Amino acid sequence: MKIEKHAVFEGVYWVFAEGKKFLATKSTIKNFKIHGEQLFESKGEQFRAWDPYTSKLAAAIVKGLKTFPFKKGTRVLYLGSASGVTPSFISDVIGTEGLIYCVEFAPRVMREFLMKCERRENMLPIMGDARRPDTYEETIEGKSDVLYEDVAQPDQAEILVKNAEKLLKPGGSAFLAIKSQSIDVTKPPRQVFAQVLAKLEEKFNVLQAIELEPFDKDHLFAALTLKK
Ligand SMILES: C[S@@+](CC[C@H](N)C(=O)[O-])C[C@H]1O[C@@H](n2cnc3c(N)ncnc32)[C@H](O)[C@@H]1O
Incomplete structure (x- = not known):
């Protein structure tokens, strides 16, 4: 798995995992999902997949x-x-x-x-x-x-x-x-x-x-x- 910061937007990440690329944010509250989104762990931090099909932003x-x-x-x-x-x-x-x-x-x-x-x-x-x-x-x-x-x-x-x-x-x-x-x-x-x-x-x-x-x-x- 690889995590990359978005080139410009603060607090926005790309997670490369399972052969796919996910948009994500860093979880401020660990293991607390809002709608069943995928969670990714890296170096003690957690990232939440931000699905473009469920969020217009x-x-x-x-x-x-x-x-x-x-x-x-x-x-x-x-x-x-x-x-x-x-x-x-x-x-x-x-x-x-x-x-x-x-x-x-x-x-x-x-x-x-x-x-x-x-x-x-x-x-x-x-x-x-x-x-x-x-x-x-x-x-x-x-x-x-x-x-x-x-x-x-x-x-x-x-x-x-x-x-x-x-x-x-x-x-x-x-x-x-x-x-x-x-x-x-x-x-x-x-x-x-x-x-x-x-x-x-x-x-x-x-x-x-x-x-x-x-x-x-x-x-x-x-x-x-x-x-x-
Ligand atoms: C498309 S959904 C919003 C989805 C949400 N923005 C998201 O991305 O997670 C539209 C919401 O707007 C609410 N809504 C519609 N008209 C409203 C109004 N006049 N005042 C407050 N909420 C309203 C609806 O009840 C509905 O929950």
């Missing part, structure tokens, strides 16, 4: 994402945390000095997510509706360095803008997973993506837009920064 990295604003100490606001798969990998990267506030409105997935948060002290659950940042802004200490949204809703762009206006630092980074099927099933995905990006350009600089096939069908992953 992993898919974006594998497909050539150029910016990665997460590092030790980063403060993140994450909208649509579900059971916490992607947040858990961000949690590994930002470490105990960082914080990731996770907003989710579905009670069933939130219950599952709460069990994951018990051992990850830097993951803070917020039971709330991402359309209403006014209902949780007081729970959040200061503005975030990074805003991440994966809610699969027709008003994805508006939700991002509302949260950025209140809770993202000027010039801060934002990532948005755009699911064309949630916005308009009658239009070709690329037409939907272009409309969403045009809307976002009023508030954000669009750094990169990555189609996530073959990992996620009809999804675009947009890397943005908030205009100052």
